[in-house]
Amino acid sequence: MKKIALAGLVAAALTTACNQTKTTETATTSAPGSAAAADSTKGLNGLFASFWEKQSRLDPLSATAQGDNRFNDQLPNDQTQAYRDTLRTFYQDYLTRLGKFDRAALDENDKISYDIFQYDLKQRVDGLKLNTWMLPFQQFWGLPISMGQFGSGQGNQPFKTVQDYDNWLGRVRGFTVWADSAIGNFRRGMKAGVVLPRALVVKMIPQMRAKDMQVTDPTKSLFYGPINAFPKDFSDADKKRITEEYKKAILTEVVPTYKKLGDFLANEYLPKSRATSGINAVPGGPEIYRYYASYWTTTDKTPAEIHALGLREVARLRAEMERMKTQLGFKGTLRQFFESLKHDPKAMPFKTAEEVLAGFRKIQETIDPNLKKMFGRVPKSPFEIRRTEAFREASASAEYNQGSPDGTRPGIFYVPLPKPAEYNVTQGMESLFLHEAIPGHHYQISLQQENTSLPKFRQFAGYGAMTEGWALYCESLGKELGLYKDPYQYVGALNDEMLRAVRLVVDTGLHTGQLTREQAIAYMLDNMPASEDDDTSAIERYMAIPGQALAYKIGQLKIQELRARYEKQLGSKFKLSDFHDELLKDGVMPLAVLETKMDAWAKKQ
Incomplete structure (x- = not known):
């Protein structure tokens, strides 16, 4: 599967993928006036640009993964009610703005954009109605895992300049705050009966206590990786300062945070975890699953x-x-x-x-x-x-x-x-x-x-x-x-x-x-x-x-159905490379939008 680098489960259940993802310039604050320019809502593309600018600020981990390095020191706490309320208002606002455009007057590509954007925002608004925020992470996805990938020096977070190294320390500080809120949400879930299956919690605890996470020697930490790979042009003074700051951050912030998460899961959460296997067993579970089945397949099946x-x-x-x-x-x-x-x-x-x-x-x-x-x-x-x-x-x-x-x-x-x-x-x-x-x-x-x-x-x-x-x-x-x-x-x-x-x-x-x-x-x-x-x-x-x-087979069968349809319909005019190029050139989209687009392509052949 595609690796999805996202700030949290709420974001992962939305869209910017799975994860589902760009320049590597020195990360700085945005240039004067750049935010205002991006916030222009002149025309449909202006609306999209404005949305993307605000989205990048709300989800800076995804921005980093996409090569936007302006927010590489930021890690907003997506575990708070205030954050979820901000998302809800943000998405609804852009749905309202979109509705002011006359879809019938748009060209074909803009109609595709309109349909995708509308579908996407409606999915996001619906996702925020669910109580899945009480399940901040699990053994497969979530910020405690993403932090290891970003901070190892081998992932999406750049470590090429002194500013890059300083930026990561900002995210480390954000992680300690995030972890406290995540534990709070887990506890809310324990009271409400919205908890993870016991079999999963058993797998999460060793991840938090991995030997390169729980260290007494900071040089043995996974997060020491960037120090072992300093760019050659760094001065000795910068190397010394950064090394000391990383050692301190590892021992006083990273290790205690993972220890806190591991101890909480082992001592408090595991005894309250559930013996059942499916999401249907938690309050609101059947509704949650219907949403996820629709979300991942982009169908009404x-x-x-x-x-x-x-x-x-x-x-x-x-x-x-x-x-x-x-x-x-x-x-x-x-x-x-x-x-x-x-x-x-x-x-x-x-x-x-x-x-x-x-x-x-x-x-x-x-x-x-x-x-x-x-x-x-x-x-x-x-x-x-x-x-x-x-x-x-x-x-x-x-x-x-x-x-x-x-x-x-x-x-x-x-x-x-x-x-x-x-x-x-x-x-x-x-x-x-x-x-x-x-x-x-x-x-x-x-x-x-x-x-x-x-x-x-x-x-x-x-x-x-x-x-x-x-x-x-x-x-x-x-x-x-x-x-x-x-x-x-x-x-x-x-x-x-x-x-x-x-x-x-x-x-x-x-x-x-x-x-x-x-x-x-x-x-x-x-x-x-x-x-x-x-x-x-x-x-x-x-x-x-x-x-x-569910996504894999549903999507594969649709693509095979379209290929077979056009091979029969076009006969000798069908060219496989043209079919593949058309399928991919406009990016991914919900399957119904894809089928409409491909049918229009076939008629032109």
Whole structure:
């Protein structure tokens, strides 16, 4: 999945993605008059520019991720009622302003912008009506995790100038305030019965107490990383001052904050956490889940409709897995076939992490010639493959962290490799690369960010159904790109697609009360060759982020439907590279808006 760098769960449940994302100039306060210029509401684009300026100030972590470095020292407390009230007024105000424009009088691109903007703001206003603010973070997303990624020196926060280093200390101070408010919101949730499942809290506590978080020697801290990587042009005096300030901040602010969070979770919150698995079990839970299902799929499909679709897709993919089982000469049941794959040496050809990373680089080399036939437009942004950082590797999934539009920060494909010798290609190695890296998230996100003709809210938008749907669709391009020739890799691709089909069943099952955590894990084990540990981690992710897992399959099926429609409709006039270019050139959008846009394109061919 795409890595979403956002200030908090409220923001994550809104839109700027998942996370769903740019210059690296020295961070300074904005130039005189720049805010006033950006605040101009002359015309529709003026409205959009004004909105984006205010949004960036309200969500400076996302601004940093998008390369706007004016607010790199800021970390507003998004855990307060005042902050939520500010957002509500902000969104409603811009909905009202938008309504003053005559949509019928706009050109086609502005109509797309109008529709996306209206949809987006209505979703945000509706999201603020929910009581999810009582769940400030969990084991998968949230500021305590984002702080580690930003502050390590390897993420979105720039550490190139003395001002950059000083800016980070401002965010550290903001984090200590945020943590106190987050604990307060957790306590409000404990009183109201809006609490996280116990199985998730158990995973959160070690994250807060990780050895590079809870240190007595500041040089051993994750947050000491920037000190170990000082730019060469820093003076000795600056290095000395900054080093001392970072050591002090680590020992007096960072470590105590993580300790406070870990102790609270262990001593107060864990005993009050719930044994149930789905969000339906908390007050207002069914309404919360209906919202998230709509938010992540950008459709009006009900949880029941999505559940039924998932069952059909699982049945279709099981039939293809049965065929591959026969092709590989296995005589037992599909469940026994899955178990055999976990121990088959042919499926585990690596010994070291570097060998796994080299395997991914080989995939990139293989598909490169065929990519040129499928895409007329390719990103300018550089791309890298990296191993996931040690502090979060044990509980992380492979992910893509977007680069900056100006190319100064590459798009990064992160691969967690806690046990490299056990890395099994039937987990979907080739399909994983197509999804998370090229042409999946890297192409889609980079092309969108590089399109400076889009309003900012579209240039940096993130809609799960199209973002993840596109990435899953890219997995289906494997054979056309020269992959899936190894039957183990193809089984891995089937496994990856099966995962997305199973998600429709287990996510809806968990959050409507049809499945417990244990039943959902068993269902995944019955239909996939992953390990019980992997399936447990996956189910706990779906428990933590209701509805997010629905986006992939819903979006993929829509894109496949559109391709099939136009291939039939246009015949010899259909060109796959033109279809892909048109699909991506205007950025991601709700699926209904996408379909309208693509139908108009097809009529012009």
